[in-house]
Amino acid sequence: xxxxxxxxxxxxxxxxxxxxxxxxxxxxxxxxxxxxxxxxxxxxxxxxxxxxxxxxxxxxxxxxxxxxxxxxxxxxxxxxxxxxxxxxxxxxxxxxxxxxxxxxxxxxxxxxxxxxxxxxxxxxxxxxxxxxxxxxxxxxxxxxxxxxxxxxxxxxxxxxxxxxxxxxxxxxxxxxx
Amino acid sequence: xxxxxxxxxxxxxxxxxxxxxxxxxxxxxxxxxxxxxxxxxxxxxxxxxxxxxxxxxxxxxxxxxxxxxxxxxxxxxxxxxxxxxxxxxxxxxxxxxxxxxxxxxxxxxxxxxxxxxxxxxxxxxxxxxxxxxxxxxxxxxxxxxxxxxxxxxxxxxxxxxxxxxxxxxxxxxxxxxxxxxxxxxxxxxxxxxxxxxxxxxxxxxxxxxxxxxxxxxxxxxxxxxxxxxxxxxxxxxxxxxxxxxxxxxxxxxxxxxxxxxxxxxxxxxxxxxxxxxxxxxxxxxxxxxxxxxxxxxxxxxxxxxxxxxxxxxxxxxxxxxxxxxxxxxxxxxxxxxxxxxxxxxxxxxxxxxxxxxxxxxxxxxxxxxxxxxxxxxxxxxxxxxxxxxxxxxxxxxxxxxxxxxxxxxxxxxxxxxxxxxxxxxxxxxxxx
Numbered sequence: 001x002x003x004x005x006x007x008x009x010x011x012x013x014x015x016x017x018x019x020x021x022x023x024x025x026x027x028x029x030x031x032x033x034x035x036x037x038x039x040x041x042x043x044x045x046x047x048x049x050x051x052x053x054x055x056x057x058x059x060x061x062x063x064x065x066x067x068x069x070x071x072x073x074x075x076x077x078x079x080x081x082x083x084x085x086x087x088x089x090x091x092x093x094x095x096x097x098x099x100x101x102x103x104x105x106x107x108x109x110x111x112x113x114x115x116x117x118x119x120x121x122x123x124x125x126x127x128x129x130x131x132x133x134x135x136x137x138x139x140x141x142x143x144x145x146x147x148x149x150x151x152x153x154x155x156x157x158x159x160x161x162x163x164x165x166x167x168x169x170x171x172x173x174x175x176x177x
Numbered sequence: 178x179x180x181x182x183x184x185x186x187x188x189x190x191x192x193x194x195x196x197x198x199x200x201x202x203x204x205x206x207x208x209x210x211x212x213x214x215x216x217x218x219x220x221x222x223x224x225x226x227x228x229x230x231x232x233x234x235x236x237x238x239x240x241x242x243x244x245x246x247x248x249x250x251x252x253x254x255x256x257x258x259x260x261x262x263x264x265x266x267x268x269x270x271x272x273x274x275x276x277x278x279x280x281x282x283x284x285x286x287x288x289x290x291x292x293x294x295x296x297x298x299x300x301x302x303x304x305x306x307x308x309x310x311x312x313x314x315x316x317x318x319x320x321x322x323x324x325x326x327x328x329x330x331x332x333x334x335x336x337x338x339x340x341x342x343x344x345x346x347x348x349x350x351x352x353x354x355x356x357x358x359x360x361x362x363x364x365x366x367x368x369x370x371x372x373x374x375x376x377x378x379x380x381x382x383x384x385x386x387x388x389x390x391x392x393x394x395x396x397x398x399x400x401x402x403x404x405x406x407x408x409x410x411x412x413x414x415x416x417x418x419x420x421x422x423x424x425x426x427x428x429x430x431x432x433x434x435x436x437x438x439x440x441x442x443x444x445x446x447x448x449x450x451x452x453x454x455x456x457x458x459x460x461x462x463x464x465x466x467x468x469x470x471x472x473x474x475x476x477x478x479x480x481x482x483x484x485x486x487x488x489x490x491x492x493x494x495x496x497x498x499x500x501x502x503x504x505x506x507x508x509x510x511x512x513x514x515x516x517x518x519x520x521x522x523x524x525x526x527x528x529x530x531x532x533x534x535x536x537x538x539x540x541x542x543x544x545x546x547x548x549x550x551x552x553x554x555x556x557x558x559x560x561x562x563x564x565x566x567x568x569x570x571x572x573x574x575x576x577x578x579x580x581x582x583x584x585x586x587x588x589x590x591x592x593x594x595x596x597x598x599x600x601x602x603x604x605x606x607x608x609x
Contacts, residue, residue: 052319053361053370054411058377058397107400116533117512117526117555118380118600119425120482120489122394122401123438123445123466126422130443148440149400150422154378 072174073157074132075167078113081131091132094174095139102142105177108132110150111157113166118152125150128172220253221336224278224303229263229285234294236321238286238328245329245343245365248580249564250587252336264299264311273303280309280336284328286321293317296324300332309335322368342560346604347567348372348382348391349578353596359393361408364560364603366578366591372408384604385428385452391602392416392426392435403437405452416454428452429472429496436460436470436479436496447481449497460498471514472496480504480514480523491525505538507545513556516540517563522583524557524566535568537583548585558603567591567601 072094074087083091098104110129112121129148136146156169225243239257246252255278262268262283273281284298299311312331314324323344330341345364350357359373359382373379377396384391385405392405401424403417417423421440428435429449436449439457447467448457461467465485472479473493480493483501488509494501505511510528517524523538532552538545553571560567565580576597581588591598 053372053408055371056373056406056411056413058373058375058395109400116510116528117469119438119469120466120512122380122422122424123468126440126445127466130440147400147420148422150440151378151396151401152380154380154396 074128074172074174076128076170076172078166078170081127083131083135090174091135092139095136095141098136098141098145099139102145105145105147107175107177108136108146108148109173109175110148111155111169111171111173112153113169114153114156114161115166116153118154122150122152122154125152125172128170132172132174220251221280222253222255222278223280223282223332223336224255224257224273224276225282226257226260226262226284228283228296228298229261231261231286234286234288234321235318236325238284238296238298238321238325239282241322241325241365241367242282242329242332245326245341246332248365248587248589249333249341250582251333264297268301268303270301270303270306273301279304280332282328282332284311289315294321294324296321296328298328298331300335322363326363326365339564340562340606342562342564342603342606344607345561346384346388346607347558347578347591348384348602348604349569349598350379350382350600351594351596351598352378352576353594359391359406360594361391362592369592369594372406372411380600381425382600382602383427384602386430386432386605388605388607392428394424394426403435405435414454416452417450417457419457425468425470427471430474430476436472438468438470447479447498461494461501469513471516473516474518474520480516482512482514491523511536515557515559515566517559518561519563522559522563524559524568526554526557535566535570535581535585537566537585546585548581548583549588556600556602558601560603561606567603569599569601 071090074083074090098106108129110125112124129150133146133148137143157171158165158168223246225239228238231238243254247254255276263285264283266283268281268283281301281303282298287295289295293315295313295315297311297313300309302309314327316324326344329343333341343364346361347364348359348361350359355376357375357377357379358371359379360369361372362369375395375397380394382391382393390405390407392403394401395404401422403423403426405414405416416435417437417439419439419441423437423439425438426435433452434449435452436447438445439448444464445466445468447460447470449460450457463485465483467481467483469482470479477496478493479496480491482489483492490511491504491514492501493504508527508529511525513526515524521540523540525536526533527536533554534547534551535549535554535557536545536547551570551572555569557566557568565582567578567580569576569578576599578591578598578601579588580591
């Protein structure tokens with residue numbers, strides 16, 4: 001279930017003070033906000049300045065119960081997109097499941113460790129996700145069932161810069177939609 | 178009515194903020210730290226007198242102007258303790274020469290009957306004893322800082338001959354307590370206003386050439402998707418939400434087109450797309466990673482990053498696609514190109530012995546200089562006058578923003594927010 005909430009928040013200031021005020025929830029994406037017009041040089045003396053910004057608030061996305069309790073993470077070596085033999089069984093498990101239920105859709109989410117630029121890491125994570133998609137395809141899963149996406153280095157599984165943490169973060173996660 | 182409430186909240190916030198300043202004794206001058214390194218600098222000595230009446234105004238205009246000028250790397254403040262000279266006074270030029278100043282700024286701030294503030298200043302050449310001109314601004318309280326930045330622009334242009342970029346805006350992203358926010362702030366990092374808040378990451382914000390919109394990548398729908406966002410109204414438009422990942426938006430100089438990286442056809446590849454939305458046009462086709470597109474200031478070419486040669490390097494090709502030429506040749510990891518608006522310089526991040534450092538290349542000669550000694554620099558972006566670069570880096574485990582001169586000799590840490598600050602992009606000159 002994918003629902004995007006756009007929340008026009010007037011509570012930027014209150015939030016900054018640690019308060020948890022209710023926000024008005026307004027559905028949809030291409031939403032016209034209410035404009036705060038610049039007062040201009042010859043303005044009337046209102047406290048609204050020239051450079052005003054209207055804030056948009058985005059709600060959280062939901063989690064699916066199918067994603068709990070099944071091995072669904074494939075780890076990679078540094079600078080590598082090769083699926084290691086020990087993860088072949090994980091791929092096969094999901095391939096069987098997806099072939100048995102052609103209505104199921106999965107996202108393969110690629111991730112990298114924290115080293116390097118955000119956009120380049122996004123592209124590296126994409127390569128990992130697409131490696132897993134290809135492996136599932138070789139086992140007969142229909143391509144329409146799989147979307148390969150990347151989070152780059154934005155969503156590390158664990159915090160920290162030591163090699164153990166870096167290795168935990170170089171991964172692709174199979175997530176059922 | 179809603180916006181009356183907003184105004185009240187803003188007033189309240191300002192009041193609290195001013196209170197904090199009084200308590201901690203922080204002044205506008207101390208809100209960032211200018212780190213000077215290197216020798217043989219030629220900096221113009223300038224005295225900025227306290228503005229008459231500024232003690233009762235919410236912003237210390239003289240302190241903001243001095244901080245701006247020092248951050249540029251081209252000025253050095255001369256002590257003005259004990260002086261508060263307004264724009265109407267003819268200064269004792271011999272006294273200021275004796276204090277070591279070449280120039281002097283005088284001014285005043287006063288409250289008008291309608292609640293606005295009248296800000297006036299005058300710039301003096303104390304070597305020649307000449308009046309170099311002055312200006313006055315009637316501004317709301319919210320625009321007092323902007324008036325200070327405009328004074329800085331005037332002084333900078335008079336004394337260096339280059340246009341000042343102090344009254345411009347930057348955007349950046351903060352991450353605090355698993356909450357991501359996109360901000361719009363003054364070029365000195367002050368006066369931040371939140372444009373977007375999300376529980377999921379936001380990366381790669383990029384100002385439109387007219388400074389009204391920001392394109393960015395949001396993960397709010399559990400995948401990277403490109404939006405454009407009108408900052409004054411908060412109106413957002415979904416520009417690229419194709420199968421796979423959508424990222425790395427950049428605007429053509431005429432504002433009509435965005436170049437993006439999409440994986441909809443497999444692999445990370447470059448496309449262009451109308452700024453109003455529509456079908457993407459593929460710019461190149463290969464089996465390697467192509468990403469981080471960036472239009473040259475004339476709009477004719479695109480810089481981008483590709484690993485087609487085995488390691489990520491910066492390339493350049495015609496804006497509509499075509500033969501690519503390699504731009505970076507040193508090292509095995511060169512990413513995140515930023516081109517100066519005057520077209521002379523290319524800033525980028527290069528990995529050297531495991532450290533990711535900001536480098537600047539003079540495009541005409543190909544000469545490259547590393548201009549930092551930090552280990553995790555990211556996301557360089559030029560000021561619209563091509564004289565400073567803002568970038569993100571890490572120190573003591575915290576991400577923050579710095580500005581640097583192109584030779585790396587003068588660096589300033591921008592005003593702090595809670596949490597990590599990253600992904601800066603410097604906006605264009607503002608219309609006045």
